[in-house]
Amino acid sequence: MSLAAAFAVPDVHQLLDDLVHRRVPDERGRFGPFGGAFVPESLVQALAHLTRGAQEALSDADFRAHLDQELQDAVGRPTPLTPAPNLGRELGLNVFLKREDLAHTGAHKINNALGQALLAKRLGARRVVAETGAGQHGVATAAACARVGLPCTVYMGAVDVERQAPNVARMRLLGADVVSVTTGEATLRAAIDEAMRAWVADPEDTYYLLGSALGPHPYPWLVREFQKVIGDEARAQVLDRTGALPDVVVACVGGGSNAIGLFHAFVPDSDVELVGVEAGGSAAGDAATLTRGRPGVLHGSYGPLLQGAHGQIHETHSVSAGLDYPGVGPEHALLQLTGRARYLAVDDEQALAALSLLCRTEGILPALESSHALAALPGIAAERPGATVVLGLSGRGDKDLPTLVPRVLGGGA
Numbered sequence: 001m002s003l004a005a006a007f008a009v010p011d012v013h014q015l016l017d018d019l020v021h022r023r024v025p026d027e028r029g030r031f032g033p034f035g036g037a038f039v040p041e042s043l044v045q046a047l048a049h050l051t052r053g054a055q056e057a058l059s060d061a062d063f064r065a066h067l068d069q070e071l072q073d074a075v076g077r078p079t080p081l082t083p084a085p086n087l088g089r090e091l092g093l094n095v096f097l098k099r100e101d102l103a104h105t106g107a108h109k110i111n112n113a114l115g116q117a118l119l120a121k122r123l124g125a126r127r128v129v130a131e132t133g134a135g136q137h138g139v140a141t142a143a144a145c146a147r148v149g150l151p152c153t154v155y156m157g158a159v160d161v162e163r164q165a166p167n168v169a170r171m172r173l174l175g176a177d178v179v180s181v182t183t184g185e186a187t188l189r190a191a192i193d194e195a196m197r198a199w200v201a202d203p204e205d206t207y208y209l210l211g212s213a214l215g216p217h218p219y220p221w222l223v224r225e226f227q228k229v230i231g232d233e234a235r236a237q238v239l240d241r242t243g244a245l246p247d248v249v250v251a252c253v254g255g256g257s258n259a260i261g262l263f264h265a266f267v268p269d270s271d272v273e274l275v276g277v278e279a280g281g282s283a284a285g286d287a288a289t290l291t292r293g294r295p296g297v298l299h300g301s302y303g304p305l306l307q308g309a310h311g312q313i314h315e316t317h318s319v320s321a322g323l324d325y326p327g328v329g330p331e332h333a334l335l336q337l338t339g340r341a342r343y344l345a346v347d348d349e350q351a352l353a354a355l356s357l358l359c360r361t362e363g364i365l366p367a368l369e370s371s372h373a374l375a376a377l378p379g380i381a382a383e384r385p386g387a388t389v390v391l392g393l394s395g396r397g398d399k400d401l402p403t404l405v406p407r408v409l410g411g412g413a
């Protein structure tokens with residue numbers, strides 16, 4: 001069944017027009033059929049308050065100027081657009097890397113964490129709560145909250161606390177209180193539930209700083225607004241460098257924040273092909289929601305989900321912890337439905353091979369998440385030899401050494 005049929009969409013052309021002319025989300029937070037806010041009564045008020053406050057902040061020139069200054073001073077923006085001639089020669093492409101790995105804390109997540117921390121301060125919150133899976137969003141949030149001057153509590157599944165000890169230490173050093181969550185599967189999904197619960201219990205004083213372009217409205221929109229700086233910069237940089245728009249823009253998709261941040265500026269450029277890359281995992285399973293999901297509601301948002309025949313959510317599997325989420329942001333679902341972007345899955349082995357290739361050709365150790373985007377390049381080269389490609393290098397790979405040492409260097413290293 002086609003995605004349009006599965007989601008009972010009457011008019012795909014109208015939806016594409018809405019996307020291109022930036023009429024999504026609508027006032028209910030819907031990206032076409034996707035998104036919305038399917039939440040308990042207790043959260044409705046808090047989400048409405050957040051939506052209003054965020055809209056006001058983002059249309060306030062003083063807030064925007066302060067945010068821009070902080071992105072420059074504390075994050076290190078603009079990040080470079082690095083030509084990758086050796087990689088390009090090997091693949092038969094003209095490749096440019098958008099270097100979010102060079103942002104403070106080593107990934108794009110700080111753009112959103114800092115933006116929302118500044119928003120929390122403006123809205124008068126007295127503390128921030130956040131969820132984290134692998135710990136990357138927790139580290140970015142801890143750093144942003146220290147910078148802004150707000151205490152923060154990070155909820156993390158007990159299984160992840162065990163698996164991601166260095167990031168737990170990093171969060172604690174940066175002043176965050178890390179709470180180990182033992183409910184459910186004790187991973188990211190339970191951590192999100194717990195952070196939402198903490199918010200519902202004290203919506204006046206607490207700000208919930210969500211880490212990707214997902215969850216109930218306004219988060220998918222809000223996170224996109226804080227991440228779109230990636231694509232705004234990249235579009236200007238590639239024009240400056242080559243005098244033309246790229247043929248293809250490619251990024252990895254977990255919840256979808258770095259990809260939507262990079263894609264957003266290019267959505268109206270109909271000649272630019274947008275490619276999102278999900279985690280195809282291994283025989284143990286995957287996290288390829290757009291490739292293999294079916295409609296359902298998770299964490300307040302309607303869209304494709306990895307689920308069984310009776311709607312039970314699947315545990316996801318990927319060599320990259322940051323792509324391990326059974327849902328995906330609603331704007332990606334709409335980009336896919338309208339055909340404006342296409343999504344594919346690459347498996348663990350392909351991502352590891354792509355990581356090694358970038359290390360060897362350009363001297364850059366990418367995050368395993370970003371390596372999924374790199375792994376799509378040979379296929380793109382086969383379809384469009386010589387194409388100019390802008391690739392979102394969402395983060396650096398130092399955090400992945402415990403995985404890489406046995407799997408890439410071999411057991412003895």
Ligand SMILES: *Cc1c(COP(=O)(O)O)cnc(C)c1O
Pocket residue numbers: 107108109136137211212213252253254255256257258259322323367369370394395396
């Ligand atoms: C968290 C993470 C991702 C996945 O999250 P998105 O919201 O899909 O961007 C990708 N790359 C890196 C380096 C990450 O840390």
